[in-house]
Amino acid sequence: MTRLHTFRLLPNQDLLAEIQQFVTAQDIQAGVILSAVGSLTHATLRLANRSTYSEFTGHFEIVAMTGTVSIHGSHLHIAIADGDGKTLGGHLVGGCTIYTTAEIVILELEDVVYNREPCSLSGYDELVVRPR
Numbered sequence: 691m692t693r694l695h696t697f698r699l700l701p702n703q704d705l706l707a708e709i710q711q712f713v714t715a716q717d718i719q720a721g722v723i724l725s726a727v728g729s730l731t732h733a734t735l736r737l738a739n740r741s742t743y744s745e746f747t748g749h750f751e752i753v754a755m756t757g758t759v760s761i762h763g764s765h766l767h768i769a770i771a772d773g774d775g776k777t778l779g780g781h782l783v784g785g786c787t788i789y790t791t792a793e794i795v796i797l798e799l800e801d802v803v804y805n806r807e808p809c810s811l812s813g814y815d816e817l818v819v820r821p822r
Contacts, residue, residue: 694798695796695797698791698793701788702788703787703792710759712796713796719760720819721758723757725793727752729788730750730787730788731747731788732785733745733746735778735781735786738780745785749789750772751771755768755782759804768780768782768786803820804818805820
């Protein structure tokens with residue numbers, strides 16, 4: 691079984707915080723981002739193989755976002771493009787400020803639960819899928 695959730699975020703909201711707040715309010719145990727479009731004035735990302743965050747200020751279009759969401763923890767990646775079309779992407783972290791809008795579509799999977807548990811191989815909390 692699945693459920694579809696579509697919602698819009700507003701200017702000056704934090705993209706990740708608002709997605710996680712929606713996931714919590716809807717009690718989503720396991721979900722995937724199907725679509726995300728919108729714009730940002732500030733982006734905070736963890737780029738590949740870096741332990742620190744990178745911050746970018748300007749006007750950016752959200753051209754892609756993908757990942758898993760759960761009340762037990764989410765893992766999202768985002769790609770943004772500047773006014774010249776230069777695109778960059780990375781791990782989405784808090785601090786991405788919405789410029790005009792963000793339209794998010796989440797597919798909820800009602801037969802499983804996504805958890806995040808420590809993994810000795812990666813050193814991070816990684817996805818563990820269990821039946822609901």
